[in-house]
Amino acid sequence: MNDMTSHPVTTQDAAEPILRLEGLTVHRGAAKILDRVSLSLGRGETLALVGESGAGKSTIATALMRLLDGARVEGRAELDGAGDLLALPERRMVRLRGSRLSMIFQDAGSALNPSYTVGRQLTTTLRRTLGLSRAEARAKAVELFTSVGINDPDGRMSAFPHQLSGGMQQRVMVAIALAGNPDLLLADEPTSALDVTIQAQIVRLILAQTRARGASCIFVLHDLALASQSCDRIVVLYAGQVVESGPSREVLERSRHPYTRQLKSCVLEIGSKDLTAPEGTVPPHSEMPVGCRFATRCPRALPRCAGEAPPLVPARDDATGPLDHQFACWNPE
Numbered sequence: 001m002n003d004m005t006s007h008p009v010t011t012q013d014a015a016e017p018i019l020r021l022e023g024l025t026v027h028r029g030a031a032k033i034l035d036r037v038s039l040s041l042g043r044g045e046t047l048a049l050v051g052e053s054g055a056g057k058s059t060i061a062t063a064l065m066r067l068l069d070g071a072r073v074e075g076r077a078e079l080d081g082a083g084d085l086l087a088l089p090e091r092r093m094v095r096l097r098g099s100r101l102s103m104i105f106q107d108a109g110s111a112l113n114p115s116y117t118v119g120r121q122l123t124t125t126l127r128r129t130l131g132l133s134r135a136e137a138r139a140k141a142v143e144l145f146t147s148v149g150i151n152d153p154d155g156r157m158s159a160f161p162h163q164l165s166g167g168m169q170q171r172v173m174v175a176i177a178l179a180g181n182p183d184l185l186l187a188d189e190p191t192s193a194l195d196v197t198i199q200a201q202i203v204r205l206i207l208a209q210t211r212a213r214g215a216s217c218i219f220v221l222h223d224l225a226l227a228s229q230s231c232d233r234i235v236v237l238y239a240g241q242v243v244e245s246g247p248s249r250e251v252l253e254r255s256r257h258p259y260t261r262q263l264k265s266c267v268l269e270i271g272s273k274d275l276t277a278p279e280g281t282v283p284p285h286s287e288m289p290v291g292c293r294f295a296t297r298c299p300r301a302l303p304r305c306a307g308e309a310p311p312l313v314p315a316r317d318d319a320t321g322p323l324d325h326q327f328a329c330w331n332p333e
């Protein structure tokens with residue numbers, strides 16, 4: 001395969017990225033779940049990872065948190081001032097989780113501990129990450145519950161997770177993720193378990209809170225339109241590879257990769273957990289084409305596509321286009 005695919009996607013304001021991910025590759029047995037994924041995230045920037053189920057979005061977030069089990073991981077993930085997340089000793093990672101980076105999981109119901117009140121779960125995190133006293137942590141917890149839109153925040157401190165609605169549980173998770181003032185938030189489809197009406201509220205809440213704190217966010221979203229409205233940049237993944245990335249509007253309005261075009265034309269099925277997939281299915285890893293992984297579903301495939309992997313290249317070579325819009329395709333739209 002062509003090594004050019006591992007070139008990092010650079011941001012226009014990449015003077016001091018908070019995260020520089022280079023060549024993230026994840027193997028599970030013989031399968032390459034992620035293949036040389038590179039991206040760079042500026043301070044205060046929000047980035048959406050999009051792609052249908054199985055693309056590797058959760059694997060990226062989980063690998064950054066160093067919570068992947070049973071997988072072989074290669075690459076580098078430089079978190080500003082902390083070093084390579086993929087290589088740090090676990091005791092350093094324990095200190096970084098919650099304080100420098102934190103993750104909001106898809107299903108708050110199972111991420112929260114059913115045996116403890118939500119107040120206790122938040123104050124425990126506050127005391128661990130910020131070293132607060134019991135009384136300080138309680139006051140800060142009420143303040144955080146208020147900021148994430150939990151009504152009667154004082155009263156809710158003594159509620160157990162099962163006593164709260166799904167939307168309220170997710171707000172608690174957001175408060176816990178924000179508790180240690182992390183500068184990188186990873187939100188893995190944090191709303192897909194919720195009613196459609198609540199989804200937009202939570203997405204807006206997470207992004208507003210992220211921005212208010214000057215933090216950066218990698219948002220796994222299944223809706224390309226929502227991603228482009230709410231995030232600064234988009235990275236489109238297909239079968240573990242970046243196929244297109246760049247500023248949101250640019251990727252949405254000037255998509256070059258056939259897969260991005262197909263995603264754009266898909267509509268979100270109410271209540272479904274993922275996009276209505278483009279026609280066809282992702283081949284199993286044992287049958288993945290050695291060239292372009294999208295070749296089996298692509299209406300624009302050329303004879304070379306199945307055998308030769310297209311490198312990521314700039315979408316526009318004139319000086320007027322954003323330098324960081326890139327795609328990987330031999331026969332782009």
Ligand SMILES: Nc1ncnc2c1ncn2[C@@H]1O[C@H](COP(=O)(O)OP(=O)(O)O)[C@@H](O)[C@H]1O
Nearest residue numbers: 028033051052053054055056057058059060069
């Ligand atoms: N624990 C696991 N064991 C084996 N394969 C896994 C595991 N988790 C994920 N995978 C595989 O890794 C690929 C990427 O999965 P995932 O990152 O969950 O995708 P996404 O979040 O985009 O839906 C899929 O092919 C999935 O089947």
Ligand code: SF4
Nearest residue numbers: 292295298305329330
């Ligand atoms: S490289 Fe070929 S198969 Fe892959 S997306 Fe482009 S045209 Fe389609």
Ligand SMILES: [Mg+2]
Nearest residue numbers: 057058059189
């Ligand atoms: Mg996922």
